[in-house]
Amino acid sequence: MQKRYWKKNKRQKFTDDFIKSLQPPSVKLETINDTKSNILVRNYRSGGKVFWAYYWFKNQTIYSWLGKWHENEFKVHDARVKAREIQSTYIDQGKDPRIEKAKQKIENYRNQLLEMKKMMFKQVIEKFIEAEMPRVEGVGRMTCKSAKCMSYLLIGKKRTAKLKFFDDNKGNGNVKRKDENLRTWKEFWSINAKEKTGECVYDSLLGATYLEDIKTHKIKKYVWKFPTLSVRKDRKNGISTVITYGINEDLFGEDPPINPAFNVHIPRSEKDITIRRNKTFGADTLKQVWAQCEELKDKYPFQTQVIKLLSISSLRKEEALKLTWNDINYTDQVIEIKKGNSKIRINQDIDITPTILKVLNELKELRDKHPWSHFLPWLFPSIKVRNKNLKNGSRPYFSKKYPHSSRLKDVKNCWNTIREKVGLGKATVNIFKKTHHNIAKELVPDPYALIEITRHTNTEVLDKKYLNQNIIKRKENALKVDLEYKKILLN
Numbered sequence: 193m194q195k196r197y198w199k200k201n202k203r204q205k206f207t208d209d210f211i212k213s214l215q216p217p218s219v220k221l222e223t224i225n226d227t228k229s230n231i232l233v234r235n236y237r238s239g240g241k242v243f244w245a246y247y248w249f250k251n252q253t254i255y256s257w258l259g260k261w262h263e264n265e266f267k268v269h270d271a272r273v274k275a276r277e278i279q280s281t282y283i284d285q286g287k288d289p290r291i292e293k294a295k296q297k298i299e300n301y302r303n304q305l306l307e308m309k310k311m312m313f314k315q316v317i318e319k320f321i322e323a324e325m326p327r328v329e330g331v332g333r334m335t336c337k338s339a340k341c342m343s344y345l346l347i348g349k350k351r352t353a354k355l356k357f358f359d360d361n362k363g364n365g366n367v368k369r370k371d372e373n374l375r376t377w378k379e380f381w382s383i384n385a386k387e388k389t390g391e392c393v394y395d396s397l398l399g400a401t402y403l404e405d406i407k408t409h410k411i412k413k414y415v416w417k418f419p420t421l422s423v424r425k426d427r428k429n430g431i432s433t434v435i436t437y438g439i440n441e442d443l444f445g446e447d448p449p450i451n452p453a454f455n456v457h458i459p460r461s462e463k464d465i466t467i468r469r470n471k472t473f474g475a476d477t478l479k480q481v482w483a484q485c486e487e488l489k490d491k492y493p494f495q496t497q498v499i500k501l502l503s504i505s506s507l508r509k510e511e512a513l514k515l516t517w518n519d520i521n522y523t524d525q526v527i528e529i530k531k532g533n534s535k536i537r538i539n540q541d542i543d544i545t546p547t548i549l550k551v552l553n554e555l556k557e558l559r560d561k562h563p564w565s566h567f568l569p570w571l572f573p574s575i576k577v578r579n580k581n582l583k584n585g586s587r588p589y590f591s592k593k594y595p596h597s598s599r600l601k602d603v604k605n606c607w608n609t610i611r612e613k614v615g616l617g618k619a620t621v622n623i624f625k626k627t628h629h630n631i632a633k634e635l636v637p638d639p640y641a642l643i644e645i646t647r648h649t650n651t652e653v654l655d656k657k658y659l660n661q662n663i664i665k666r667k668e669n670a671l672k673v674d675l676e677y678k679k680i681l682l683n
Contacts, residue, residue: 202222203224204225205227206226206227206229206231206268208263208267211233211241211261212263216235216238217236218237220237221235221236221237223235226272229272229275230275230279231243231244231258231271231272231275232245232246233261241261242257243257243258243260243261245258245271245274245275247278250288254288258271258274258275310402310403311402312399312400312402312403313398313399313401313434314394314399314400316438316443317347317394317399319443320437321343321347322377323437324339324365324366324367325365326437328436333365335363336357336358336365336367337357337365337510338365339365340357342430343367344392345392345393345427346392346393346394346430347392347394348391348392348394348395350387351384351387354369354370354384355368355369355370356370359532359533360532363531393427393430396414397414398431403438406452408455411428411431411456415431415456415458421459424458428453428456431453432456435453439451471623472630473503473624477614481499481614482503484610485497485500488609492605492606493575494555494572494573494574494575495603495606496606497571498600498603499624500551501551503624504548504628506542506629506645507529507625508535508625509621510533511533511534512572515529517570522544526542526543526544529542542647568598568599570598572599573598573600574599603621629642632646
């Protein structure tokens with residue numbers, strides 16, 4: 193005999209006390225009809241008590257869901273009232289309430305889509321920043337440096353100043369509110385609505401434009417009000433990124449347009465890119481820089497070591513500042529650069545040479561001199577941690593949630609002092625990398641070996657951005673070629 197999962201219908205006059213007193217049945221559910229009206233209650237073994245109404249409609253009995261019984265929100269009287277409303281609104285009018293409710297659901301969805309189309313561009317910018325500014329091509333998020341620069345263009349300096357940007361161990365940028373423990377993103381945008389900057393996209397006419405009205409000519413009108421080509425290009429790229437994000441998130445509807453920013457053409461500027469004019473430091477300058485680092489190591493203990501390391505390796509500044517002691521592989525004698533910290537997003541390493549080893553040994557001595565730095569993983573911890581966050585006068589606070597808050601972010605204070613004393617003008621620490629590559633070119637002429645030691649993927653970038661031409665050698669080679677023409681034409 194087949195097992196029954198419900199009980200046969202009972203009949204009972206419904207009261208709230210009766211419904212409240214119902215105990216869960218031994219089977220899946222039991223159905224009880226009301227003797228006073230056309231409603232019933234389904235009493236489930238799981239504990240739920242749900243009201244339904246039943247009607248005779250077109251030669252068949254149909255059921256309509258009314259709601260779940262709740263002592264304070266939905267009682268027997270509410271169920272009876274709702275059943276009478278369905279009778280007068282649908283049944284008496286010859287309409288099936290099930291079909292009409294399905295139609296209403298579809299209509300609500302359609303209205304929702306229409307409301308989405310009325311979303312302003314500034315609201316898409318808000319969602320983009322709330323999502324921590326993801327990459328629209330590929331996976332992950334922008335680096336904190338890229339995210340911060342784009343944030344200035346999109347929402348202005350005042351709002352950006354109230355956000356904090358940092359990279360995690362995978363190289364993805366994180367965007368958090370400084371007041372995240374006090375209020376929500378919605379409150380953030382509401383409170384900072386008056387922090388207007390006329391130049392940012394958020395406060396412009398373009399920001400107040402509905403998504404369906406975002407067209408190429410409006411983007412072009414906004415972009416071309418800026419004087420320089422580089423600023424125009426940055427603004428256009430920022431707008432294009434947000435629009436692509438909106439398209440990917442279906443904010444432009446089911447049939448989104450092609451990104452209108454793609455058709456905004458920004459011409460390239462004509463620059464003097466003569467390769468032999470790349471600036472590098474000479475031997476005397478490097479000696480003076482190291483001498484100044486020795487003089488300033490008490491004032492800037494870890495910044496001076498960063499500058500020393502940059503001056504003798506192919507490391508970029510951001511790569512060096514994110515190094516930890518776990519990245520120093522003494523077994524293989526290499527410094528490992530995780531893909532999250534590398535500019536080209538691949539795992540790389542550089543060899544620990546005797547000069548680099550000297551700098552690392554000096555760093556160990558600094559750690560012994562500043563015991564608080566032993567509690568931090570960074571090669572170059574921030575001195576501010578020592579000054580502000582010491583626990584019991586000896587151990588600094590290390591945040592697992594925001595680990596990068598305890599490392600150096602820049603070396604500008606130390607570098608500005610060295611630059612002024614040595615007389616380097618407006619030279620940046622990036623010139624160290626160019627100097628390293630040019631020295632390597634003279635000593636390692638093989639292009640494949642040069643790629644390995646400089647950590648570039650090809651020689652094109654090296655030739656264009658880093659390497660200088662040897663003018664004397666070039667002239668000698670030109671004379672050799674000319675001798676051949678003399679033999680051909682003058683003999």
